[in-house]
Amino acid sequence: MGGASDSLEELAAQIGVDAKNLPATVNRFNKLAEQLDDQDFGRGKTDYDRFYGDRSREGAGATLGDLAKAPYYAVEIRMGALGTNGGAKTSAQAQIMDVDGEPIAGLFGAGNVISAPTGSVYAGAGGTLGPALTFGYIAGRAAARRVNR
Numbered sequence: 001m002g003g004a005s006d007s008l009e010e011l012a013a014q015i016g017v018d019a020k021n022l023p024a025t026v027n028r029f030n031k032l033a034e035q036l037d038d039q040d041f042g043r044g045k046t047d048y049d050r051f052y053g054d055r056s057r058e059g060a061g062a063t064l065g066d067l068a069k070a071p072y073y074a075v076e077i078r079m080g081a082l083g084t085n086g087g088a089k090t091s092a093q094a095q096i097m098d099v100d101g102e103p104i105a106g107l108f109g110a111g112n113v114i115s116a117p118t119g120s121v122y123a124g125a126g127g128t129l130g131p132a133l134t135f136g137y138i139a140g141r142a143a144a145r146r147v148n149r
């Protein structure tokens with residue numbers, strides 16, 4: 001769901017939210033953006049935020065700018081998982097290991113349900129999809145060969 005309008009009230013109607021709350025929320029955001037202090041969500045307070053922001057601007061300003069110029073746009077944001085922190089250990093055959101480090105018969109894993117093959121680092125784009133596809137391929141082949149039944 002999304003929308004676009006020159007008026008915040010009209011945009012609110014398009015996306016099915018209260019016509020008074022949206023302008024009030026935008027006004028508050030603009031005030032905090034002007035102060036470069038997002039007290040509501042802490043935007044711009046971490047190095048990570050600022051790194052992915054507009055680095056031509058100083059400090060929290062890299063991620064905070066007022067919403068003052070029409071047209072206004074709305075897009076629906078949904079939760080997603082980039083990767084996991086932890087997860088089941090696997091062998092190079094994509095076998096899930098038990099707490100003693102032995103493969104569990106008939107259990108294979110790939111993607112976000114296993115411990116990240118790259119450890120605690122995300123080396124860049126493809127850092128999760130690449131291993132997920134590779135381990136999925138290995139798991140499928142290993143399961144077909146019945147390596148641990």
Ligand SMILES: Cc1cc2nc3c(=O)[nH]c(=O)nc-3n(C[C@H](O)[C@H](O)[C@H](O)COP(=O)(O)OP(=O)(O)OC[C@H]3O[C@@H](n4cnc5c(N)ncnc54)[C@H](O)[C@@H]3O)c2cc1C
Nearest residue numbers: 080081082083110111112113124125126127128129130132
């Ligand atoms: C915004 C965003 C950007 C990303 N960008 C990149 C990128 O540039 N490069 C990169 O390498 N990785 C990227 N990733 C990470 C990558 O998309 C994931 O690591 C990858 O999709 C994980 O694959 P998966 O198969 O393990 O899990 P998923 O793709 O999450 O698949 C799990 C599936 O299981 C289904 N499911 C869940 N519960 C049940 C149930 N009970 N019964 C049946 N089905 C169920 C879900 O609907 C889903 O389809 C990004 C992730 C996000 C959210």
